[in-house]
Amino acid sequence: MKTYLPGKFIVERDDKRCIRCKVCTNQCSFEVHSYDNEEDAIKSAEEKCVGCHRCVIFCPTRAITIRQNPLDYRQNYNWRPEYIEDIIKQAETGGILLTGMGDDKSQRIYWDHLVLNASQVTNPSIDALREPMELTTYLGRKPDRVELDKNLNVKTELYPQVKLDVPVMFSAMSYGAVSYHVQLSLARAATESGTMWNTGEGGLHPTLYKYSKNTIVQVASGRFGVHSKYLNAAAAVEIKIGQGAKPGIGGHLPGEKVSADVSQVRMIPQGTDALSPHPHHDIYSIEDLSQLIYALKEATNYSKPISVKIAAVHNVAAIASGIVRAGADIVVIDGLRGATGAAPKVIRDNVGIPIELALAAVDARLRQEGIRNLASLVVSGGIRNAGDVAKAIALGADAVNIGTAALIALGCTVCQQCHTGKCAWGICTSNLFLTKRINPDIGAQKLANLLRGWSHELKDIMGGLGVNAVESLRGNRLHLRGINLTDTELEILGVKMAGS
Ligand code: SF4
Numbered sequence: 001m002k003t004y005l006p007g008k009f010i011v012e013r014d015d016k017r018c019i020r021c022k023v024c025t026n027q028c029s030f031e032v033h034s035y036d037n038e039e040d041a042i043k044s045a046e047e048k049c050v051g052c053h054r055c056v057i058f059c060p061t062r063a064i065t066i067r068q069n070p071l072d073y074r075q076n077y078n079w080r081p082e083y084i085e086d087i088i089k090q091a092e093t094g095g096i097l098l099t100g101m102g103d104d105k106s107q108r109i110y111w112d113h114l115v116l117n118a119s120q121v122t123n124p125s126i127d128a129l130r131e132p133m134e135l136t137t138y139l140g141r142k143p144d145r146v147e148l149d150k151n152l153n154v155k156t157e158l159y160p161q162v163k164l165d166v167p168v169m170f171s172a173m174s175y176g177a178v179s180y181h182v183q184l185s186l187a188r189a190a191t192e193s194g195t196m197w198n199t200g201e202g203g204l205h206p207t208l209y210k211y212s213k214n215t216i217v218q219v220a221s222g223r224f225g226v227h228s229k230y231l232n233a234a235a236a237v238e239i240k241i242g243q244g245a246k247p248g249i250g251g252h253l254p255g256e257k258v259s260a261d262v263s264q265v266r267m268i269p270q271g272t273d274a275l276s277p278h279p280h281h282d283i284y285s286i287e288d289l290s291q292l293i294y295a296l297k298e299a300t301n302y303s304k305p306i307s308v309k310i311a312a313v314h315n316v317a318a319i320a321s322g323i324v325r326a327g328a329d330i331v332v333i334d335g336l337r338g339a340t341g342a343a344p345k346v347i348r349d350n351v352g353i354p355i356e357l358a359l360a361a362v363d364a365r366l367r368q369e370g371i372r373n374l375a376s377l378v379v380s381g382g383i384r385n386a387g388d389v390a391k392a393i394a395l396g397a398d399a400v401n402i403g404t405a406a407l408i409a410l411g412c413t414v415c416q417q418c419h420t421g422k423c424a425w426g427i428c429t430s431n432l433f434l435t436k437r438i439n440p441d442i443g444a445q446k447l448a449n450l451l452r453g454w455s456h457e458l459k460d461i462m463g464g465l466g467v468n469a470v471e472s473l474r475g476n477r478l479h480l481r482g483i484n485l486t487d488t489e490l491e492i493l494g495v496k497m498a499g500s
Pocket residue numbers: 013017018019020021022023024025042058059060061062063064
């Protein structure tokens with residue numbers, strides 16, 4: 001017998017305003033609202049409400065209010081409602097609790113404890129509106145020095161690189177985890193903004209090959225959709241070892257989301273669960289990883305940078321050093337707050353470390369070992385705005401990836417129900433009725449607008465710091481100060497306390 005659990009939200013409908021248009025009943029993919037013919041009334045099964053706010057926004061008369069349900073249990077700091085309800089659910093099912101998006105616990109967000117500097121008096125700031133400001137970033141191995149011939153042409157052989165007009169890329173989000181319209185929006189926005197989107201582990205839809213100059217393709221442990229044409233189409237190839245939302249485990253796309261189209265792109269049978277193994281079954285050492293890196297270089301004729309993505313974990317600096325020495329041109333580190341379409345809740349909320357600490361440790365280690373130029377560093381997992389981007393670059397990143405922020409630009413309200421496949425905003429779903437809710441023309445424009453806004457803000461921040469190129473900000477921790485941090489935290493971050 002199913003135990004009754006109180007709803008998380010209270011759905012209030014102002015009956016005087018409601019015109020019985022049934023927009024809410026059509027819009028809610030969680031079947032909260034229904035029309036009662038006999039009473040000519042709209043009813044709400046509020047225990048099903050996930051707080052996605054689709055009905056609130058689409059109700060033409062603003063009749064609906066969704067409120068968080070106040071505490072229904074006796075207050076107890078240890079036994080919070082979430083933990084009680086998790087136990088009740090598991091006592092009924094005996095299963096793993098799944099969730100979507102990133103860790104929502106109150107772990108310290110170090111971006112909020114770092115502040116940026118600004119020029120005053122002696123080192124004048126630069127007016128970003130009137131002076132040229134350079135956001136262009138190149139990802140990939142850099143030569144230690146560049147030699148020129150007598151005509152000032154570059155003599156040094158350069159390694160393949162990816163050029164970004166803005167140091168912000170879209171995170172890996174696979175077809176199946178997100179809808180085709182989302183991927184199309186990301187691909188178009190990346191092309192318009194001069195940056196990259198990333199296929200994730202689900203292959204590349206045939207109609208998206210035309211955006212390949214702005215596409216990074218992924219090779220994950222399941223090898224879904226990987227073939228020679230796929231590898232050679234991309235601007236860069238990424239080996240996915242781990243991701244921040246679920247370090248140490250593989251991916252799981254439930255069979256319900258493996259539609260005919262998704263199955264073709266992934267090269268797996270329709271309706272079967274797409275389970276990528278926890279490890280790559282051909283990688284058990286840095287030497288094995290090196291073999292795969294060079295196999296991919298060989299397969300792409302040494303024409304593209306090879307990236308390796310890992311989750312931020314305890315020994316991340318040593319791991320990153322090994323990856324660089326194995327031949328990777330880009331290292332992507334995804335932190336504790338990195339999001340996903342579906343993850344076991346216990347892994348998402350308890351495994352991994354914050355990206356800020358991982359980034360600082362990796363950048364410092366690669367510099368100490370004199371190998372920082374051999375690879376670029378890209379970080380992700382909780383980047384929320386241009387301020388976070390500037391701080392990440394000052395801590396040592398070459399660029400950042402954004403996933404949740406990009407989905408919010410498309411309409412996501414972070415309701416964390418991606419794993420259900422019922423996303424009311426048509427983002428994390430393969431349901432053909434729901435996927436039409438994303439218009440790729442509008443989606444691409446919103447994403448491009450977001451990147452344009454962040455670019456303006458980055459230029460303003462850099463101008464205030466008195467630097468005119470993102471290259472001058474990279475790894476320049478003197479531009480950062482810490483507040484409310486312990487000495488150990490300041491030491492790991494490599495920044496001074498504010499006031500010093
Ligand atoms: S969308 Fe608003 S006005 Fe329409 S039926 Fe629902 S509550 Fe009533």
